[in-house]
Amino acid sequence: MKMKDEVMEKNDEVVTCGQNHVPVSVCSADCPLGYKRILKRGIHQCCFDCAQCSEGEISNETDKASCQKCPEDRWPNDKYQCVPKPIEFLSFENDPIAFVVSIFSVLFSIKTLIILVIFILFRETPVVKANNQNLSFVLLVSIMLSFLCVLLFLGRPVHITCMLRHTSFGIIFSVAVSCILAKTIMVYMAFEATKPGSSWRKFIGVKINNFMVLICSCIQILFSIIWLCISPPFPEVNSYTYLDKIIIQCNEGSQLAFSIVLGYMGLLAAVSFIVAFLARNLPDSFNEAKYITFSMLVFFSVWVSFIPAYMSITGKNTVLVEIFAILASNIGILGCMFFPKCYIILVRTDLNSKDNLLRKAHGRH
Incomplete structure (x- = not known):
């Protein structure tokens, strides 16, 4: 009897438990936020x-x-x-490197302007006159404007800056390299004209250097105009390279035109380097060929390393690589070609004389 009462009590407890608690009919807990359900194969859909x-x-x-x-x-x-998504471009507000680059650009453009003023003030001295002072003036102005072109690469890209970035730099730097090429050829012609019976003498009075700079620059201007008319660069919202951010960048439009503009500058620099290398052992009165050789070596070192770096990175790092290439190549030309002359003009004034240049030239013979 006692056992029967105990069983009845237990049954009452079971009934009471079934009335107060709903039995769990699934074998998995609910998936939290950020998760999704994946059914287990071969098991009931509640699992x-x-x-x-x-x-x-x-x-x-x-x-x-x-x-x-x-x-x-x-x-x-x-x-x-x-x-x-966060938006990425080379911004003055979020990237201190943009502010540093702009300061460098302005400072070196001012230094170039100072050198230009020095050359203008001492334009009648032998060092300035030795290698065509007019070409030196045009070259310095081109380098100064090339430094300022860096500012077009900074900030949020818009239509006007995208169109002017590479075209303006390509034209201005082509003028600079054309001046270097004209200088190099004039050095060689001037030395050859000093030889008895040389046929080069009849070309000395002709303004070949002016025509050379004009023609070489107009070719690059023509390339740039065709580029802007057919497929100009434009600002692009790049949301596919990175999933977690949006890149505001300039699309070159026509990769072929972009390659032609850069390739033409490289061609001019290559010809300048070859001619300067061949003329490097001319007398000291015409020794600018040595400076040109070193400046073109810097140019090639910078732009040869630029190509693989440009192809392997994206976003604002691409812009930084372009800026570095522009600054480094301009600084190389400015340092190799004009700093030694400024040193002679301002410090070693005793070397800045016609007698000294002629004495060095005769010493080489």
Whole structure:
């Protein structure tokens, strides 16, 4: 009798328990935010695993069967909320390097202007007159403007800056390299004209250097005009290279035109280097060929390393590589060709005389 009462009490407890608590009918807990359900194969559909949403997707509700992809201009925040993607470009506000680069650009343009003023003030001295002072003036102005072109690469890209970045630098730097080429050829012609019976004498009075600079520069201007008319550069919103940010960049438009503009500058520099290298052992009165050789070596070193770096990186780092190449090549030309002359003009004034130049020339013979 006692045992029967105990069994009845237990049954009452079971009934009471069944009335107060709902039995669990699933074998998995609900998936949290940022996760989705994945059914277990071969098991009832109430049994599942929870998998984290893929990159670029969110799940803003618990126990969701699938994740939702964020729009192109948004990115998941902790996998359950889409927030705007950060925008990346070389900004003055967020990138101290942009401010540093702009300071460098302005400072070196001012230094170039100072050198130009020095050359103008001492334009009647032998060192300035030895290698065509007019070409030196044009070359210095071109280098100064090339330094200022760096400012076009800074800030948020817009239509006008994208169109002017490479075209303006290509034209200005082509003028500079054309001046160097004309200087190199004039050095060689002037030395050859000193030989008895030389046929080069009849070309000395002719303004070949002016025509050379004009023609070489006009060719680059023509390339740039065709580029701007057919397929000009334009600002581009790049949201596909990186999933977590948007890159505002300049699309070159026509890669062929961009390559032609750079290739033409390289061609002019190569010809200048070859002619200067061949004329490097001329008498000291015409020794600018040595400076040109070194400046073109710097130019080639910079731009040969620029090409693989430019092809392998994206975003604002691409702009930084371009800026470095422009600054380094201009500094190389300015330092190799004009700093030694400024040293002679300002410090070693005893060397800045016609007698000294002629004495060195006769000493070489």
